Every structure is written in structure tokens, then in C-alpha cells.
Amino acid sequence: QLQLQESGPGLVKPSETLSLTCTVSGGSITRSDSYWAWVRQPPGKGLEWIGAIYYTGSTFYNPSLKTRLTISVDTSKNQFSLKLNSVTAADTAVYFCARQNSFIPPADWGQGTLVTVPS
Amino acid sequence: QSALTQPRSVSGSPGQSVAISCTGTSSDVGGYNYVSWYQQYPGKAPKLIIYDVTKRPSEVPDRFSGSKSGNTASLTISGLQPEDEADYYCCSYAGSYTYWIFGGGTKLTVL
Numbered sequence: 001q002l003q004l005q006e007s008g009p010g011l012v013k014p015s016e017t018l019s020l021t022c023t024v025s026g027g028s029i030t031r032s033d034s035y036w037a038w039v040r041q042p043p044g045k046g047l048e049w050i051g052a053i054y055y056t057g058s059t060f061y062n063p064s065l066k067t068r069l070t071i072s073v074d075t076s077k078n079q080f081s082l083k084l085n086s087v088t089a090a091d092t093a094v095y096f097c098a099r100q101n102s103f104i105p106p107a108d109w110g111q112g113t114l115v116t117v118p119s
Numbered sequence: 120q121s122a123l124t125q126p127r128s129v130s131g132s133p134g135q136s137v138a139i140s141c142t143g144t145s146s147d148v149g150g151y152n153y154v155s156w157y158q159q160y161p162g163k164a165p166k167l168i169i170y171d172v173t174k175r176p177s178e179v180p181d182r183f184s185g186s187k188s189g190n191t192a193s194l195t196i197s198g199l200q201p202e203d204e205a206d207y208y209c210c211s212y213a214g215s216y217t218y219w220i221f222g223g224g225t226k227l228t229v230l
Contacts, residue, residue: 039165046122047157047165047208049219060218096164103153104171105210105219109164 002027004097004110011116012091018084018115022097029078030055036080037100038071040093041112048093052100053080089119123148123209123222130228136197139225141209142190147220149190153212156185156194158205159224165208169194196227204229 008020022036029036037052051061053071061069070083084091094114098106124142131137141148141156148154154172157165169175169185172192182197192211196203209222 046224047210047221049210049221052218063217103151103212105155105167105212106165107167107170107176109166112164 002099002108004099004108006095006097006110006113008113008115010114011118012087014088014117014119015086018082018087018091018095018117020082020095020097020113020115022080022082022110024078024080024099029073029080030075033101035060035100035102036073037098037106038082039096039098039106039109041096042090042093043114049105050082050084050095087117089117091115092117121220123211123220125207125209125222125225127223128226128228130230131196131199132230133199133201135199136195137199137227139194139196139207139209139227141192141194141211141222143192143211143213143220144190147211147213147217148187148192148209150214151212152187154185154187154192155210156183157208157210158203159208160205199229201229203227 003025005023012018035052038050053059068085073080094112096112097110099108100106156169159165168179172187173185184195207225
């Protein structure tokens with residue numbers, strides 16, 4: 001059974017960089033049918049697809065976040081990571097890591113982790 | 120690109136059917152047969168219940184069905200059950216620049 005687990009600081013200061021890691025277990029991050037994604041959800045609001053990465057390192061970013069966003073993968077650790085720089089209070093959200101296919105959005109999800117950026 | 124448009128809330132009684140709409144544009148919902156739906160309980164991760172407009176993962180009851188006409192997709196839940204009370208989100212592929220966009224979410228209340 002595939003499991004994903006987010007980890008990282010729960011509090012980030014304004015203008016600093018939000019960094020999260022997702023550890024994948026129960027399956028290989030190098031499986032050819034999978035892309036590894038990040039989705040966020042501000043408190044009480046809807047979902048926003050942040051971006052995804054293929055195990056080869058190819059990345060796909062939400063254009064609204066692209067200038068601040070880096071997603072990377074470490075196949076040796078079966079992990080992928082998110083870095084979002086210059087954060088503001090608007091980046092406060094529960095951040096989910098997830099697995100998706102080419103044309104099927106995330107089907108396997110982590111439990112999510114709340115990251116707060118104080119105003 | 121703006122979020123897809125969903126009603127803020129819908130409601131129904133046990134046993135009834137409800138439909139939740141998801142309106143986009145020809146650049147997303149209308150342009151691709153890659154509309155999905157999610158069910159989300161408070162404090163939990165979303166669960167994929169419909170993909171490719173009409174397909175259901177094997178573990179999802181057939182009370183849940185999806186359809187699409189033009190730029191609007193719909194999720195229909197028949198034979199409402201109390202455990203169906205949750206938030207529902209649509210999601211559509213939007214091309215190789217925007218990729219994926221979600222709807223704003225609909226709260227389903229089972230009366």
C-alpha cells in the first residue's frame with residue numbers, strides 16, 4: 001500500500017522560504033506511470049494544485065506560483081520536496097503531497113501538514 | 120486561470136439524488152475529458168471518486184456518477200446516505216501550461 005508523508009516546519013516567517021519533504025513508502029518513486037505532486041488548501045478554502053515532478057526531474061508548475069517555486073526529487077531516498085520562497089500570509093495552508101498520473105489528478109495523498117506564515 | 124465554478128452548497132434527504140455542477144471554459148472542462156471529482160471530510164485528505172469524467176475507482180460505490188456537457192461537468196449522487204455529507208471538489212486538466220485547476224468546492228448537507 002502506497003503511503004506518503006509530509007514533513008517540515010509548521011511555521012515560516014514572512015519573506016522566507018517554505019520547505020517541505022514528502023517521503024514515499026510502499027512503492028518506488030521511479031514508477032513510470034506516476035508523477036509526484038503538491039496540492040495546498042488554505043484554512044476553510046478550496047484546493048490548489050501547486051505542481052508536480054517526474055522521477056527523471058521534469059517539473060510542471062502552476063503558472064501563478066512558478067516564479068517562487070522549486071520541486072525536486074531524490075530517488076535514492078524515495079522523497080520529493082517543495083520549496084516556495086518569499087512567502088506571505090497568503091501561503092498559509094495545509095500542504096498535501098500526492099501521487100498522480102499523466103491525466104488523472106492526485107489519487108494517493110499524504111495526510112497533509114499545516115504551514116503557517118504569520119501576517 | 121480562475122478556479123472552476125461550483126455551487127457553495129447543496130442539500131438533500133437520505134435516499135434522494137443530488138447533482139453538483141462544475142462550470143469551466145473551453146480551455147479546461149470543455150476542452151478535455153479529464154474531469155475528476157473529490158470527496159473531502161473535515162481535517163482529511165481528499166479522496167478521488169470520479170476521474171476521466173465518468174470513471175469510478177473500484178472502491179467507490181456506483182451511487183456516484185459523473186457526466187459532462189460542454190463546459191459544465193456534473194457529479195450526481197443517488198440514494199443519498201448520511202456519510203455522503205462532505206465537501207466535493209471538481210478538478211480539470213487545463214492544458215500543458217496551466218495543468219490542473221480545481222473548483223471552489225461544494226458542501227453537501229444530508230438533511
